Amino acid sequence: MKTLGLIFLGPPGAGKGTQASIIAEKFSIPHISTGEILRNAIASGSELGKKARDYVDRGELVPDELILDLIRDRLCQSDAQKGWILDGFPRNLPQAHFLADLLGEINQACQCVLNLEVRDDLLVERLLQRGRKDDNEETIRRRLGVYHEQTTPLIGYYQEQGTLYTVDGSPDLEVVTQALAQVISSKSNFNTEVEI
Ligand code: ADP
Numbered sequence: 001m002k003t004l005g006l007i008f009l010g011p012p013g014a015g016k017g018t019q020a021s022i023i024a025e026k027f028s029i030p031h032i033s034t035g036e037i038l039r040n041a042i043a044s045g046s047e048l049g050k051k052a053r054d055y056v057d058r059g060e061l062v063p064d065e066l067i068l069d070l071i072r073d074r075l076c077q078s079d080a081q082k083g084w085i086l087d088g089f090p091r092n093l094p095q096a097h098f099l100a101d102l103l104g105e106i107n108q109a110c111q112c113v114l115n116l117e118v119r120d121d122l123l124v125e126r127l128l129q130r131g132r133k134d135d136n137e138e139t140i141r142r143r144l145g146v147y148h149e150q151t152t153p154l155i156g157y158y159q160e161q162g163t164l165y166t167v168d169g170s171p172d173l174e175v176v177t178q179a180l181a182q183v184i185s186s187k188s189n190f191n192t193e194v195e196i
Contacts, residue, residue: 003081003082003083003084003108003109004027004029004082004083004084004111004184004188005083005084005086005103005108005109005110005111006023006029006083006084006085006086006110006111006112006113006114006184007085007086007089007090007110007112007113007114007158008020008085008086008087008088008114008116009113009114009115009116009151009154009155009158009164010115010116010117010118010169011118011120011123011144011147011148011151012123012127012140012143012144012147013118013122013123013124013126013127013130013140014116014117014118014123014169015116015118015126015169015173015176016087016088016116017033017035017036017087017088018173019116019169019173019176019177019180020033020085020087022177023085023177023180023181023184024085026181027083027184028082029080029082029083029084029085030079030080030083030084030085031084031085031087032071032074032075032080032084032085032086032087032089033087033088034067034070034071034086034087034088034089034091035056035087035088036088037070037074038052038056038062039056042056048066048070051066052066056134057133057134057139058139058142059134059138059139059140059141059142059143059146060142060146061091061092061146061150064092064094064095064098067089067095068095068098071086071089071098071099071102072102075102075103075106075108076106086099086110090154091150091151091154092150092151092153092154093153093154093157096154096157096158110163111163111184111187111188112163112165112183112184112187112188113154113158113163113164113165114165114167114180114183114184115155115158115164115165115166115167116167116169116176117166117167117168117169117170118168118169118170119170120144122170123140123144124137124140124144127140128140165183165187167179167180167183
């Protein structure tokens with residue numbers, strides 16, 4: 001059976017999480033959000049949560065070693081064998097290299113990297129409206145800085161691999177979903193069962 005592996009790239013506030021969860025449901029594959037995993041770990045007070053909390057609160061990336069084993073375990077679970085959406089991972093080049101090795105090892109592949117593009121001023125506006133704990137102005141600025149510095153090199157990396165598709169994330173939610181679903185269906189030979 002062919003798996004449908006998708007990576008969602010894009011700055012904080014681009015709508016990755018929202019779109020990833022809609023698309024995951026439409027294509028019946030798990031939505032794996034490292035941000036959500038970390039927030040749950042922090043809320044439960046687990047070892048991972050204790051180690052991650054200060055970084056997340058400051059808007060910095062948590063150290064790679066906290067994330068890598070977690071991704072390996074998650075992608076090896078049974079529900080991930082028919083596909084997955086990675087949202088928030090990889091977030092820097094070492095994480096992308098780790099993922100490439102891991103996928104080779106477990107005989108899986110990423111068909112599309114969906115890059116959601118939104119201008120910075122709209123991102124800040126959206127994040128301030130959302131008002132999560134790490135959505136205050138200072139942390140937002142740091143997360144955007146971290147994104148531009150550490151995550152944007154992935155755009156070139158996946159472009160070279162020929163798997164990058166850029167979608168405008170600024171229109172209405174349904175318009176973006178439609179555009180994403182179209183790319184996925186045409187590039188992966190997977191079709192949604194439900195009408196979009
Ligand atoms: P956003 O994309 O809106 O910033 P996320 O939910 O993706 O929100 O991530 C929230 C925070 O979780 C990040 O600011 C970072 O501290 C941490 N985080 C999430 N994914 C990773 C990752 N792959 N590597 C390191 N830190 C991460």
